[in-house]
Amino acid sequence: MDEFALIRRFFDRGAAGDALLGIGDDCALLAPPDALAVTTDMLVGGRHFFDEARPRVIGHKSLAVNLSDLAAMGAEPLAFTLALALPAADAAWLTEFSAGLFELADRHRCALIGGDTTRGPLNICITAFGHVPREQALRRDRARAGDDLWVSGELGAAAHAVAERQAGRVAADAAAARLDWPVPRIELGVALRALAHAAIDVSDGLLGDVGHVLERSSAAAGEVLGAEIDGPAVPVDAALAALPEPMRLALALAGGDDYELAFTAPPASRARIDAAAADLGIRISRIGRIDREPGLRVVDRDGRRLPVNARSFDHFR
Amino acid sequence: MDEFALIRRFFDRGAAGDALLGIGDDCALLAPPDALAVTTDMLVGGRHFFDEARPRVIGHKSLAVNLSDLAAMGAEPLAFTLALALPAADAAWLTEFSAGLFELADRHRCALIGGDTTRGPLNICITAFGHVPREQALRRDRARAGDDLWVSGELGAAAHAVAERQAGRVAADAAAARLDWPVPRIELGVALRALAHAAIDVSDGLLGDVGHVLERSSAAAGEVLGAEIDGPAVPVDAALAALPEPMRLALALAGGDDYELAFTAPPASRARIDAAAADLGIRISRIGRIDREPGLRVVDRDGRRLPVNARSFDHFR
Numbered sequence: 001m002d003e004f005a006l007i008r009r010f011f012d013r014g015a016a017g018d019a020l021l022g023i024g025d026d027c028a029l030l031a032p033p034d035a036l037a038v039t040t041d042m043l044v045g046g047r048h049f050f051d052e053a054r055p056r057v058i059g060h061k062s063l064a065v066n067l068s069d070l071a072a073m074g075a076e077p078l079a080f081t082l083a084l085a086l087p088a089a090d091a092a093w094l095t096e097f098s099a100g101l102f103e104l105a106d107r108h109r110c111a112l113i114g115g116d117t118t119r120g121p122l123n124i125c126i127t128a129f130g131h132v133p134r135e136q137a138l139r140r141d142r143a144r145a146g147d148d149l150w151v152s153g154e155l156g157a158a159a160h161a162v163a164e165r166q167a168g169r170v171a172a173d174a175a176a177a178r179l180d181w182p183v184p185r186i187e188l189g190v191a192l193r194a195l196a197h198a199a200i201d202v203s204d205g206l207l208g209d210v211g212h213v214l215e216r217s218s219a220a221a222g223e224v225l226g227a228e229i230d231g232p233a234v235p236v237d238a239a240l241a242a243l244p245e246p247m248r249l250a251l252a253l254a255g256g257d258d259y260e261l262a263f264t265a266p267p268a269s270r271a272r273i274d275a276a277a278a279d280l281g282i283r284i285s286r287i288g289r290i291d292r293e294p295g296l297r298v299v300d301r302d303g304r305r306l307p308v309n310a311r312s313f314d315h316f317r
Numbered sequence: 318m319d320e321f322a323l324i325r326r327f328f329d330r331g332a333a334g335d336a337l338l339g340i341g342d343d344c345a346l347l348a349p350p351d352a353l354a355v356t357t358d359m360l361v362g363g364r365h366f367f368d369e370a371r372p373r374v375i376g377h378k379s380l381a382v383n384l385s386d387l388a389a390m391g392a393e394p395l396a397f398t399l400a401l402a403l404p405a406a407d408a409a410w411l412t413e414f415s416a417g418l419f420e421l422a423d424r425h426r427c428a429l430i431g432g433d434t435t436r437g438p439l440n441i442c443i444t445a446f447g448h449v450p451r452e453q454a455l456r457r458d459r460a461r462a463g464d465d466l467w468v469s470g471e472l473g474a475a476a477h478a479v480a481e482r483q484a485g486r487v488a489a490d491a492a493a494a495r496l497d498w499p500v501p502r503i504e505l506g507v508a509l510r511a512l513a514h515a516a517i518d519v520s521d522g523l524l525g526d527v528g529h530v531l532e533r534s535s536a537a538a539g540e541v542l543g544a545e546i547d548g549p550a551v552p553v554d555a556a557l558a559a560l561p562e563p564m565r566l567a568l569a570l571a572g573g574d575d576y577e578l579a580f581t582a583p584p585a586s587r588a589r590i591d592a593a594a595a596d597l598g599i600r601i602s603r604i605g606r607i608d609r610e611p612g613l614r615v616v617d618r619d620g621r622r623l624p625v626n627a628r629s630f631d632h633f634r
Contacts, residue, residue, distance in 0.1 A: 029352045032353065037346055044436070048435070085440060125400045141342070
């Protein structure tokens with residue numbers, strides 16, 4: 001199977017969706033109605049996936065992490081490119097990988113418009129494109145003192161599955177599913193456009209990611225912003241019910257790989273945010289507030305500060 | 318050095334050029350004036366570069382091959398994303414790599430607007446964005462019978478340098494420079510917008526790449542298109558002057574890695590194309606014509622067909 005046959009067989013479906021021009025030319029052509037949101041993620045074999053991971057999971061997850069970034073911007077998916085380094089052109093692997101990829105792409109009408117394939121250690125680099133009215137993009141740097149802090153879904157299960165697998169144990173199905181099949185919160189991101197001030201997707205861990213929002217919003221506002229998180233309000237994944245309480249909270253606060261949305265919004269938006277999430281059938285939790293005290297503080301039900309380590313995942317540590 | 322420090326130190330220069338939002342959020346935001354051209358290339362250590370290649374060369378070339386795709390579309394560079402897998406966060410390597418990258422980026426006012434870094438076997442995936450009036454994009458599928466076939470620059474030296482290095486020899490400086498420091502023909506691509514019908518950049522080899530134009534243009538036109546190439550008119554790189562004539566022509570026809578533009582245009586455009594190239598100081602050669610005879614034929618000065626192998630480079634063969 002040569003490079004062109006591989007593309008034709010597994011990836012070129014002859015449709016470019018909303019793009020002006022798709023696979024097969026020097027470039028693809030897009031004409032977004034307003035601002036174009038662009039995000040790129042690179043996933044490396046043996047690092048982002050366990051070697052035993054099924055290629056269908058890899059196909060899903062490679063696109064899901066990018067769509068999650070579009071969601072965190074309030075952008076609707078438009079298209080994506082795929083660059084793929086493979087140790088060999090393995091038809092069985094490619095069949096499963098492309099099935100996982102396109103199941104998710106089709107759900108969001110997100111067309112594959114171009115890419116590159118080469119031989120090399122497994123590496124998947126997807127660049128995804130979405131559109132968003134430019135004044136409504138959910139940037140990280142727009143949190144304000146007095147905003148509520150919210151998060152969607154439930155946290156901690158994916159990190160628990162990673163820890164179990166790293167320890168050589170089989171993760172419980174519910175936790176493994178959260179790690180392998182993250183659901184990008186596209187519809188929620190779009191619904192929040194007019195309601196939220198700032199948003200980020202929870203990939204490095206809630207504390208680390210809220211920290212990014214505080215850092216950038218402080219710089220943009222020209223004043224120090226902090227946040228207080230109400231520990232008992234943090235939604236811990238039901239899959240972790242059997243674990244000790246401190247471990248559950250630690251996984252939910254610092255675990256990562258959740259791909260939920262953390263966002264800030266003025267208290268005046270509360271009722272509309274609750275209604276929007278209810279319409280979508282998505283659980284959301286109000287977990288704290290943005291203030292002018294430095295740092296990210298987690299408190300228990302009596303308002304006492306809990307000792308937490310906000311260090312989030314870093315590929316170069 | 319952690320991931321964020323690495324990005325700040327080597328890649329985040331605080332300017333997003335014409336983008337609405339650059340590095341540091343979930344997505345970058347672009348607002349192209351018309352159609353957005355998108356291209357992505359993945360370069361793998363040990364495969365696309367010789368191990369001894371200097372990181373400054375790798376930085377230049379990784380972006381150059383993408384800008385060459387924009388040139389082949391008639392697009393002006395706007396921005397790019399960089400995803401990078403590195404075996405280690407080596408400051409000396411990153412200093413040289415980023416210098417090579419930004420020297421070229423700055424020359425074309427092309428801003429780095431986002432990306433991803435991770436640990437892994439060396440892999441560089443750049444996605445580049447350009448803008449082009451949508452009706453003037455130089456697509457591969459618009460060649461017509463009767464068009465002249467043109468190519469810019471001189472061909473064959475990069476492939477010769479690859480062959481020399483693969484044989485364990487030191488390539489001559491002039492040939493090595495063509496391999497290591499390709500010059501994307503951005504200005505020529507822009508000048509050809511209103512003059513050419515179809516264009517492609519010569520990366521796989523002239524015959525293979527013209528073959529792509531014929532294949533796609535035939536499908537679009539609903540008739541079989543072929544081309545006759547006048548062998549003596551093919552511009553062979555001066556760095557190959559010492560080689561035997563058949564080897565020189567073979568390198569120029571099938572070598573690859575040239576990053577020149579091959580394009581087709583109606584004979585009525587000849588004078589304007591010559592004038593545009595002269596203005597830019599770029600050599601161009603009229604090397605044949607598109608016709609309705611099947612296949613890609615190369616003829617000598619007496620019109621006799623030369624035996625050529627049009628097979629171009631394929632990563633999975």
